[in-house]
Amino acid sequence: MSVTIxxxxxxxxxxxxSVSRALNGKPGVSPELRRxxxxxxxxxxxxxxxxxxxxxxxxxxTIAFIVPDFANPFFxxxxxxxxxxxxxxxxxxxxxxxxxDHEEELKQIRLMAExxxxxxxxxxxxxxxxxxxxxxxxxxxLNPATSPDLSSIDVDNVLGxxxxxxxxIQCGYQNIAFIGSHTDTQTFSDRFQGYARALSHYLRTVDAxxxxxxxxxxxxxxxxxxxxxxxxxxxxxxxxxxxMIALGVYDRAMRDxxxxxxxxxxxxxxxxxxxxxxxxQLTTMAQPKQKIGVKAAHLLLDLITHPDKTKQRHLVYKPExxxxxxxxxx
Amino acid sequence: MSVTIxxxxxxxxxxxxSVSRALNGKPGVSPELRRxxxxxxxxxxxxxxxxxxxxxxxxxxTIAFIVPDFANPFFxxxxxxxxxxxxxxxxxxxxxxxxxDHEEELKQIRLMAExxxxxxxxxxxxxxxxxxxxxxxxxxxLNPATSPDLSSIDVDNVLGxxxxxxxxIQCGYQNIAFIGSHTDTQTFSDRFQGYARALSHYLRTVDAxxxxxxxxxxxxxxxxxxxxxxxxxxxxxxxxxxxMIALGVYDRAMRDxxxxxxxxxxxxxxxxxxxxxxxxQLTTMAQPKQKIGVKAAHLLLDLITHPDKTKQRHLVYKPExxxxxxxxxx
DNA sequence: ATGAAAGCGCTAACAT
DNA sequence: ATGTTAGCGCTTTCAT
Numbered sequence: 114m115s116v117t118i119x120x121x122x123x124x125x126x127x128x129x130x131s132v133s134r135a136l137n138g139k140p141g142v143s144p145e146l147r148r149x150x151x152x153x154x155x156x157x158x159x160x161x162x163x164x165x166x167x168x169x170x171x172x173x174x175t176i177a178f179i180v181p182d183f184a185n186p187f188f189x190x191x192x193x194x195x196x197x198x199x200x201x202x203x204x205x206x207x208x209x210x211x212x213x214d215h216e217e218e219l220k221q222i223r224l225m226a227e228x229x230x231x232x233x234x235x236x237x238x239x240x241x242x243x244x245x246x247x248x249x250x251x252x253x254x255l256n257p258a259t260s261p262d263l264s265s266i267d268v269d270n271v272l273g274x275x276x277x278x279x280x281x282i283q284c285g286y287q288n289i290a291f292i293g294s295h296t297d298t299q300t301f302s303d304r305f306q307g308y309a310r311a312l313s314h315y316l317r318t319v320d321a322x323x324x325x326x327x328x329x330x331x332x333x334x335x336x337x338x339x340x341x342x343x344x345x346x347x348x349x350x351x352x353x354x355x356x357m358i359a360l361g362v363y364d365r366a367m368r369d370x371x372x373x374x375x376x377x378x379x380x381x382x383x384x385x386x387x388x389x390x391x392x393x394q395l396t397t398m399a400q401p402k403q404k405i406g407v408k409a410a411h412l413l414l415d416l417i418t419h420p421d422k423t424k425q426r427h428l429v430y431k432p433e434x435x436x437x438x439x440x441x442x443x
Numbered sequence: 444m445s446v447t448i449x450x451x452x453x454x455x456x457x458x459x460x461s462v463s464r465a466l467n468g469k470p471g472v473s474p475e476l477r478r479x480x481x482x483x484x485x486x487x488x489x490x491x492x493x494x495x496x497x498x499x500x501x502x503x504x505t506i507a508f509i510v511p512d513f514a515n516p517f518f519x520x521x522x523x524x525x526x527x528x529x530x531x532x533x534x535x536x537x538x539x540x541x542x543x544d545h546e547e548e549l550k551q552i553r554l555m556a557e558x559x560x561x562x563x564x565x566x567x568x569x570x571x572x573x574x575x576x577x578x579x580x581x582x583x584x585l586n587p588a589t590s591p592d593l594s595s596i597d598v599d600n601v602l603g604x605x606x607x608x609x610x611x612i613q614c615g616y617q618n619i620a621f622i623g624s625h626t627d628t629q630t631f632s633d634r635f636q637g638y639a640r641a642l643s644h645y646l647r648t649v650d651a652x653x654x655x656x657x658x659x660x661x662x663x664x665x666x667x668x669x670x671x672x673x674x675x676x677x678x679x680x681x682x683x684x685x686x687m688i689a690l691g692v693y694d695r696a697m698r699d700x701x702x703x704x705x706x707x708x709x710x711x712x713x714x715x716x717x718x719x720x721x722x723x724q725l726t727t728m729a730q731p732k733q734k735i736g737v738k739a740a741h742l743l744l745d746l747i748t749h750p751d752k753t754k755q756r757h758l759v760y761k762p763e764x765x766x767x768x769x770x771x772x773x
Numbered sequence: 774a775t776g777a778a779a780g781c782g783c784t785a786a787c788a789t
Numbered sequence: 790a791t792g793t794t795a796g797c798g799c800t801t802t803c804a805t
Binding site: 118133165 | 781782
Binding site: 447448449459460463464467469491492494495496497498499500 | 797798799800801
């Protein structure tokens with residue numbers, strides 16, 4: 114068994130409350146006794162028990178970060194920012210990945226509640242947030258806010274997709290496909306909406322045969338490209354819901370010996386790290402991932418540490434088009 | 444405040460020990476009472492307090508996964524496997540990333556000890572493992588074992604680098620550079636050793652001017668390439684300590700209009716997901732990441748749940764060369 | 774089958 | 790400045 118404050122107290126012939134005070138830097142201990150306590154604690158190899166402390170303070174100094182999929186580098190980057198920020202403020206982050214499984218997501222939330230995390234940052238994909246509200250702890254959603262009682266940090270996906278599509282049109286591409294993921298995600302419908310708006314604003318209404326759905330993987334992107342091809346409807350450009358998908362499309366277009374960007378234009382989304390690599394050079398819509406992660410963490414921690422002073426915030430960042438080599442010059 | 448078992452007990456006019464028994468599926472509660480308890484717990488919105496439980500059971504049902512850098516996809520993939528495996532067995536994983544900072548690493552270990560994690564999986568980069576041994580909990584190192592009291596799962600890096608270098612030689616490259624990371628890591632020295640062995644076995648001893656060190660990033664790889672170039676010593680191939688580095692080298696070689704693989708051969712390490720993409724097609728040395736993660740988690744959890752039945756294990760996996768387009772056919 | 778009581782390691786009033 | 794006491798919410802003997 115490990116050393117407790119009582120062990121230290123016994124060894125020194127004092128009470129454990131003095132030890133607690135000393136160890137926590139609280140007033141009410143004479144300098145010399147404090148020194149002795151610290152010294153003894155050190156040499157006895159004392160390690161405070163966070164569970165015991167948390168039980169009485171009602172704080173676990175832990176937050177949860179829940180996202181659908183850590184195979185997606187986008188979430189990993191945000192996770193990293195969250196983790197560093199939280200860590201710098203003394204909090205530990207537990208990261209959860211639920212493979213787009215709603216049941217699993219609920220289980221994780223429940224488990225985090227049992228662990229008594231002090232707050233949650235979540236990219237959820239369901240509609241219903243009641244279970245988040247019931248938790249009674251601060252929650253920052255990485256989705257558009259559905260309830261004023263939850264905070265949210267988001268990027269304007271409609272705008273992003275609109276701008277990307279607009280760019281493709283201005284580049285002179287005529288038949289622009291949209292290749293996305295699950296229909297039931299907010300992200301999909303927002304980006305699709307932006308795409309549809311730009312299309313009907315500049316060209317014509319959406320041709321449903323030019324819309325394809327799958328997953329957030331390059332395999333899925335490749336598959337969608339092939340499906341699109343199979344329909345026989347011509348297309349000379351594609352807006353992809355994210356860079357992974359775009360990569361798969363890129364691959365297939367190269368296989369078909371299409372000249373990029375001359376004969377085929379391609380825009381991804383998220384500016385994942387490989388998008389900027391020399392061999393990729395993918396035009397993409399960038400989101401301020403770093404900012405999102407840092408801000409989400411700070412917001413959540415503020416909500417935790419001074420709930421009153423922090424106003425519930427709902428931030429919406431703007432995405433930014435990064436033009437590289439997969440779209441032809443305007 | 445949230446609902447406790449005492450609240451449930453009070454409401455039902457019974458003791459909290461019965462509630463505890465019922466909730467934990469332990470014997471000693473009549474079927475009907477159990478049913479009533481479960482029902483009441485549900486409708487009162489009871490959520491067990493893991494900290495309180497952990498305090499008495501001396502189990503947190505949590506493990507820690509500590510690696511130098513989550514910007515490295517290699518670690519992310521392993522983390523993912525660890526996380527899923529642990530989760531399936533009812534354990535939560537806390538992931539820590541310490542930016543190759545040894546002080547930070549120690550801090551994290553200490554913090555995890557305070558949280559009373561039940562075990563640790565760690566890719567450590569120091570020499571001294573005494574602080575890990577002192578913890579008194581199971582530890583699985585993702586490095587070669589330094590102490591018989593720690594378990595370890597590792598891949599033979601010397602062999603891997605040897606095989607890669609051998610391949611480059613068999614392809615007919617004459618002047619093979621080694622581009623790596625920090626000198627002080629075990630990984631570096633192992634892979635360098637494999638490189639050196641193959642070189643002196645087949646060609647000649649290592650030319651120190653063809654060895655360059657930096658970090659695990661493509662920027663660093665590019666920088667090293669330029670440095671190598673600046674020395675004026677000719678080189679027509681490079682073995683990189685990982686794929687990120689190789690990417691940077693790839694970039695620069697393309698910039699210099701070198702024909703790959705005709706004029707310049709390149710081998711990476713780790714088979715990160717982008718290595719296999721059509722636009723990359725990097726020859727690389729693959730490690731069984733999935734296997735490592737899953738095995739590490741299982742081993743650790745076995746060590747935790749039945750310490751006696753599990754023998755301390757030291758596994759060494761074999762790496763596998765994946766030949767793609769950055770090395771010319773033999 | 775149920776209840777009573779002790780205690781996990783700690784913090785925080787409240788005494789002294 | 791130090792000690793005493795009472796929990797935090799839970800599991801676990803030990804009685805009944």
